[in-house]
Amino acid sequence: MRRRWLVVAVCLVVALVGASAYNVTAHAEYTASTQLFLRAPDVKTSAGAYQGDLFSRQRVLTYSKMFKSDDLAQRVIDRLGLTLTPQQLVSQVSASTVKDTVLMVVSVTDGSPERAVNIANAYGDVLNSYVAKLEYIDNNPDIPPLVQVVTRANPATVVSTAIPLWLIITAAVVSALVVALSLIWLLERFDTKVRSRREVEAITGSPVIGQFTRNKALARNDDVEAVFDADERFRQAALRLSVNVDSVLQRLPDLSKPPVLAVVAPHRGDGASMVARTLGRAFAERGKSVAQLQFGPESEVSRSQREYAGSVMTTTLSLAPLLTAEAFDYRLDAAREGADIVIVDSPAFSESVEAQVLVGAADVIVQVVDAGATARSLTEIADGTRVIGTPVLGVVVNFAHDSTTVDGRYL
Template identity: 85%
Template sequence: MELLKRWWIVSRRRWLVLAVCLVVALVGVSAYNVTVHTQYTASTQLFLRAPDVKTSAGAYQGDLFSRQRVQTYSKMFQSDDLAQRVIDRLGLKLTPQQLVSQVSASTVKDTVLMVVSVTDPSRERAANIANAYGDVLDSYVAKIEYIDNNPDIPPLVQVVTRANPATAVPTGYPLWLISAAALVGALVVALALIWLLERFDTKVRSRRAVEAITGSTVIGQFARNKVLSRNADVDAVFDADENFRQAALRLSINVDSILHRLPDLSKPPVLAVVAPRHGDGATMVSRTLGRAFAERGRSVVEMQFGSESELSEPQHAHAGSITITTVGLTPLLTAKAFDYRLDAAKEGADIVILDSPAFTESVEAQVLVGAADVVVQVVDADASTHSLTEIADGTRVIGTPVLGVVVNFARHSTTVDGRYL
């Protein structure tokens, strides 16, 4: 069951590969059906009687002699002379070599019956050629046996069953079989391509992979929210979307629980929220976490960093207060100037949240991570293993404890490793 779940998730993600392979198979079958001309095979059945040759040894006058004779006669259908007789009889516009390539003869086991089969694009012509071979074979054999002028010897070849255009059967593989083979082939190729893409995929596809690369536990997860992506109003989504609100409150409780277990934290603790790249949602997570703490009665200070000059602006809060301070990036490189701003932000706060720039795009992010007591890493569920490894190694070098990982824009499955859909 687990394997089926994984394949279903992968197939949903790689549906385009599957669709392209199926379309190619459909086009191939259609092209085959249009370009390949249908061939029909008509057959006539002949009875061959051995001539009464009195000088033959007794062992060859019986049934064994007759069967060996039939085997010999079946080789005559490769004769250009016999083919020319059929061409003259029917007025065909073919060379003997062309006609010979359309004709085959086989014997019925343990009998003196021979089946002559003719393949041709036309049912009628295939039947006419097969019947013509049956008609001219007797005179041809009689000539070879030197009995063509002896009226006392009955015909050596007799037609048992004449070919009928209505009973001519199409040769080659039927269309349904070609379609089935194309479908199976398309599925095999699609599965092989999907396996290769998954094998060499550089993106993180599961909760277990995130935890393995970062070495930290996933403490929160936010699904992709269309309303939030349109207007970026965390407060509005927090109030309107109960699932989003529950996820935010759950994250704040997890952060609180871990903070209480960590020794030697400053009062209030300084928490840096950092993501590998811009657009991974670190700002959204920091604002959501601040709102969740405020919902639980905490006084929160959020520090944002950008090109604007420093300003402080109170913002409405639910059962608490949130203060957002925007600081220019330049003071970050001066430890004394930043410490002054950080100390000012701590006054009266229960927790300080630093909304850090992208870790892999800004050197100031490393300064913030070093100044914080703990770090929360934010990763996109579609992030590459390279960017995730880079931020994990970077924070490990700085030495600031990692509180946990928040996976953004994720919708996990029920698989054991928590694969993302």
């Protein structure tokens, strides 16, 4: 979750934006209801009362169907002065009966709560005259109304059919988290990157002897000595690396004098050249004389570059003549004179055949890996150096982000 926090953030933002857009664009509708009572015929006996009640219940079922009538809808339209057609109004109205009673509930749904109330009440007002006309009793003043309004609609009882905003947001957040966790699971399931110090050591079979965090100044100008002098954290990391290299070298038998250390990485962008130059500067800071060999285009053969603190001599050699170990040994003998250690800045191991020649001619190897390297690239360089037979002194991790986990994760 810490490493994939961006997936969670994006899913949450998309969900909240979608919920907001739905809330803005969704048209809320409101339902108002009017309750009507259907009167039974006047009776004098209990048997007649039963028959009248049964008659009224049957009439309730019949009258509920009348709300699909365009004629009744037109009466409401005329009463309220609506701009709707009868068919449009009919689609907004429904009627239902209360079980085992002679009560009928008329419900009206509209985008305006006030209009929904007015239409519901208008239906209650015009229904009696409409029924009286159908029953041919509209001109008889002696017959009481067949339909009476029991409960009129009012704004306080209007029910909104829109989904509450809190429920929309809750559903959006839960859905976003489910999607985010599913994506994270898929990414982790098919992620081949090495994410921790423990994984690096398990794949390479060598200890991690140093690591460098991301450095904006170094990434901007690639000037090792400037960053070394300006960034104390970077300087301390470089000095620790040189001390670790020194302590391991002292425990290795049968090393040449001075020892030749090859710095190699699986790929060109893993930062092997930066580690080689930084290690040379750190040794010089500790008072050692360092000879450093770099390899570039043939036009730069034997071009001496600057010295660090008067103790590091860097020589750029062409890769063209370095097809054999003998050719490299000839160059190496010249670099050993007066040096306490020779550092070879090797080309990328997986991209250059010459890198294997240089690694085979060195006494020890320092492997440099990107903190986000794949297990495949680490396995290739580990297997390749194991075949060559040159001892691996340790691994340096570049672009690391430390965490507090026991694995030393590079998140």
